[in-house]
Amino acid sequence: xxxxxxxxxxxxxxxxxxxxxxxxxxxxxxxxxxxxxxxxxxxxxxxxxxxxxxxxxxxxxxxxxxxxxxxxxxxxxxxxxxxxxxxxxxxxxxxxxxxxxxxxxxxxxxxxxxxxxxxxxxxxxxxxxxxxxxxxxxxxxxxxxxxxxxxxxxxxxxxxxxxxxxxxxxxxxxxxxxxxxxxxxxxxxxxxxxxxxxxxxxxxxxxxxxxxxxxxxxxxxxxxxxxxxxxxxxxxxxxxxxxxxxxxxxxxxxxxxxxxxxxxxxxxxxxxxxxxxxxxxxxxxxxxxxxxxxxxxxxxxxxxx
Amino acid sequence: xxxxxxxxxxxxxxxxxxxxxxxxxxxxxxxxxxxxxxxxxxxxxxxxxxxxxxxxxxxxxxxxxxxxxxxxxxxxxxxxxxxxxxxxxxxxxxxxxxxxxxxxxxxxxxxxxxxxxxxxxxxxxxxxxxxxxxxxxxxxxxxxxxxxxxxxxxxxxxxxxxxxxxxxxxxxxxxxxxxxxxxxxxxxxxxxxxxxxxxxxxxxxxxxxxxxxxxxxxxxxxxxxxxxxxxxxxxxxxxxxxxxxxxxxxxxxxxxxxxxxxxxxxxxxxxxxxxxxxxxxxxxxxxxxxxxxxxxxxxxxxxxxxxxxxxxx
Numbered sequence: 001x002x003x004x005x006x007x008x009x010x011x012x013x014x015x016x017x018x019x020x021x022x023x024x025x026x027x028x029x030x031x032x033x034x035x036x037x038x039x040x041x042x043x044x045x046x047x048x049x050x051x052x053x054x055x056x057x058x059x060x061x062x063x064x065x066x067x068x069x070x071x072x073x074x075x076x077x078x079x080x081x082x083x084x085x086x087x088x089x090x091x092x093x094x095x096x097x098x099x100x101x102x103x104x105x106x107x108x109x110x111x112x113x114x115x116x117x118x119x120x121x122x123x124x125x126x127x128x129x130x131x132x133x134x135x136x137x138x139x140x141x142x143x144x145x146x147x148x149x150x151x152x153x154x155x156x157x158x159x160x161x162x163x164x165x166x167x168x169x170x171x172x173x174x175x176x177x178x179x180x181x182x183x184x185x186x187x188x189x190x191x192x193x194x195x196x197x198x199x200x201x202x203x204x205x206x207x208x209x210x211x212x213x214x215x216x217x218x219x220x221x222x223x224x225x226x227x228x229x230x231x232x233x234x235x236x237x238x239x240x241x242x243x244x245x246x247x248x249x250x251x252x253x254x255x256x257x258x259x260x261x262x263x264x265x266x267x268x269x270x271x272x273x274x275x276x277x278x279x280x281x282x283x284x285x286x287x288x289x290x291x292x293x294x295x296x297x298x299x300x301x302x303x304x305x
Numbered sequence: 306x307x308x309x310x311x312x313x314x315x316x317x318x319x320x321x322x323x324x325x326x327x328x329x330x331x332x333x334x335x336x337x338x339x340x341x342x343x344x345x346x347x348x349x350x351x352x353x354x355x356x357x358x359x360x361x362x363x364x365x366x367x368x369x370x371x372x373x374x375x376x377x378x379x380x381x382x383x384x385x386x387x388x389x390x391x392x393x394x395x396x397x398x399x400x401x402x403x404x405x406x407x408x409x410x411x412x413x414x415x416x417x418x419x420x421x422x423x424x425x426x427x428x429x430x431x432x433x434x435x436x437x438x439x440x441x442x443x444x445x446x447x448x449x450x451x452x453x454x455x456x457x458x459x460x461x462x463x464x465x466x467x468x469x470x471x472x473x474x475x476x477x478x479x480x481x482x483x484x485x486x487x488x489x490x491x492x493x494x495x496x497x498x499x500x501x502x503x504x505x506x507x508x509x510x511x512x513x514x515x516x517x518x519x520x521x522x523x524x525x526x527x528x529x530x531x532x533x534x535x536x537x538x539x540x541x542x543x544x545x546x547x548x549x550x551x552x553x554x555x556x557x558x559x560x561x562x563x564x565x566x567x568x569x570x571x572x573x574x575x576x577x578x579x580x581x582x583x584x585x586x587x588x589x590x591x592x593x594x595x596x597x598x599x600x601x602x603x604x605x606x607x608x609x610x611x612x613x614x615x616x617x618x
Contacts, residue, residue, distance in 0.1 A: 027420075031524060035417045039429060042414065046491065047432050052457070053445040069448075069457050120342030129332035130325050135343070142350050144549045144602050148575045149595045152582045153353035153360070176345035179496070206334045228496075235440040251440075258441065272444075280439035284431075287438055291427055298496070298503035302538015303545065 050280070057081065057270075057277035064269050080270035084278070087257060087271060093245045102234075102249040105167055109174035110229045114222055117181040122210045125188035126196060136185065140303060142178045147236070158241060169241040174233060180225035186300045187221035188214060224297035227290045231283045254279055354599065360592035367586050378593035389594070391569045392577040395482075396552060396598075399573065400605075402486055404551035407493035408543060414494070415501035416528065430502055436492045446488045447561055450474035475562050481570045488557055493550050497543025504539035508532060533616050540616070544609045552602050555579065574598050 051071065056064060058076040089095050124132050154173070155164070163169040191214055199209050215222070234251055242248055257268070258275040287294070329336070361378055363371035382389045418429050436442065449457040452473040459471040474480045508531075513521075516531045533540070555575025558564075562571045565580075574594060582591035 027524060032420070035420055039414070039417050039421070042410075043429065043432050046436055049445045049449065049491070050435055050439060050442060052449065053442055056445070056448070065455060069455060069460050071457075116341040116345060120339045123335040123338040127332060127335055129335055130329050132335075135339070138351070139346070140545070141603070141606075142346075142354075143545050144606060145350065145354065145599070148553060148555060148578055149357065149599050150350065150353035151578075152588055152591055152595070153356035154349060156356070156588075157348060157352060172345065173349035176342060176349050178346070178350065181342060181346075206338065210338070231438055235438075255441065258444065276441050276444055279441040280435075283438040283440060284435050287434070288431060291431065294499060295430075295503045295506070298500045299507045301496075301500045301542045302504065302536070303541040 053273065053276050053280065056273035059270070059273070061270050064273070080274035081277075083271045084254075084257065084274040088253060091245065091253070093248070093253075097246060098248065098250045098253050101167075101247060102251070105170050105249055106230055106233045108167070109171045109233050110226055112171065112175040113177055113180055113229045114225055116175045117177070117225065118184050118215065118218070118222065119210065121181055121184035121188055122214055125185045126191075126193065126214075139178045139181055139185075143182060145178075155241070165242055165244055165247065167242075167247065170233065170236075174229060177229060177232065179228055183228075183297055183301060184218065184221050184225055186302070187218050187297055190300055191217050220293040220296040221300075223290050223293045227286050227294060230286060234283055251279060357592045357595045357599075360589050361596045363589040363592075365587075365589040365592075367588055371589060374589070378590050379597075381590070382593055382597070388569055388572065389574075389577055392572045392574050393597075395569075395571055396554070396574040398482065399486065399489065399554050400548075400551040403489045403493055403554070404547050404605075407490050407495075407551065408497065408547040410490070411494045411498040411543060411547070412501050412540075415498055415505060416532070418502060419505040420524070426502075430499075433494055434498060437494050437498070439492075443488055443492055443557060444560060446484075446491075447475070450484055450561070452476060476567050478567055478570045481562050481566060485554070485558055485562060485571050488561060489551075489554055492557075493547070495543075495546045495550055497539075497546040500539045500542050500546075501536070504536045505532065508535050537613055537616065540613050541610060544613060545606060548602055548605050548609065552598060552605075 048071075055071060055073045057080055058078070059070075059073045060075060060077045060079060063070065063074060085095065088098070123129075124136050158164050158169050158173075161168075163172070195213060196209055199213055204212070242252070254275045258272050258279075360371060362373060362375060364374050364377075365371035414433055418426055418433070421429060448455075451457070451459070452471060452475060454460055454463060454471050456471065456474070458474065459468070462468045463471070472480060474484050512531050512535065513527060516527060521527050521530060553575055555573050555578075558566060558571045558573055559576060559579070564576065565572055574597070578591050578594045578598070581587045581594065
């Protein structure tokens, strides 16, 4: 079976090569130029603020407030990043504590999410049993919910459980993220049923099939669910749920320093820029490393109505 | 006659129930597999929505027990809360513009990127997708649209002599909505964009070859007759993601235009929800707002689903 799959890949690669060498006959040169121009124009629009943010983080204060403002930094300095670290280390909570909180919450939330979601996704993907279809439909519908709609009841539930201001307030709800479950289920659909049936004939139980056969085959989807989960935990400071300084994560601490653009603190403009840089660099870097796996996973993300 | 058919119906029902029960027993390991996810999902995703529905019919200020008041919250929202109507209008404007435009742009960009040579695709994908995941990076727009001559856009326009004095992009009623729309579009490509990129690259090449034989003349025909009908699943997924993002605008308006914004010009339903939920602690009222938002999104999804199913037919 594995052999057959790899042979299929080789064939696909060969086909791609030949199609690249041959220019498609129904493509016009004008169209190609049009596409390049459009993409260059909008690419600049999408990249500009990010380039601006990166440059700002390395500008000394006088360059940030220069009139007219400059996109590119002239005398790059590490001063802003240093100031950010100094401000953060002046808090009575040590810097390492923020790092520990971040790593603990992200790791616990993500590992739990991958385990819990993949177990459920396996059952729904590979078998039809009473309630399975209904449940998956429910998950698809909840893909549309956003945190705001659920914020208030969520707070009440967490308060009932006495989890407010503990790590669990962020970690446990992350286990049930619908997007990860959805992507894992869709990707598991591509694992051939014959593989599972032949393992059953050899006497393997569901647990063995799940852990030894299906999980290794859905690594791209696991990695994708992992990246989305880490991003969600990173970009979601949850200041309502955790307010003790010792329990806060790095993003939450940085967000507090950045503050609102509507109460601009001139002296801290450089620090703000450095904070924004760190906040955006982490998720983007993660995406770069996982990009090919993410795209492999998204190829099976279609919803059939 | 009637009784016999009723008896038959009962017998059938009973047999069906027995069958379901047998099926459930047979798959009891699978229920065990599902249990952890179902528990967490039900507690933190389903229960909040049901609670929100229930609370929307009550007066609830967190300190006292909720008191049932029927449809009063909804009546107040539509009959006596002018700001809610403004928020509703703004949210619909934002959703109607940023939803479809963002969705179509995401697809067009993905399609164009797929036409590029292979080596550059990954990089271009990153450039377009980065704003979606960059989190706090949208705060940079506050510097670009800053109201004094320090703002990037003002400085450029003054330099070129297009305007004489700086525009208050984020507090002047004439400019706020367009500025917010630009920023929301900038960060709205989302997971749907990735699904489109992935979907386009997996369509069977032989279909295109067959299309060529059948007389497909250019890439637009290829798009309409071959590509789109083969990507309906991805299109639906992208639509779900786009609906979620376009109705949930709130953080951007709050951080860029202030809270509340000038004359509530860009006040959205989410802003209104946060106002009542997190500041005034009128949870029943806030829940009614959340329920309306939720129902609007579900209804939009049904409409969009019908449209997508009719593509290419």
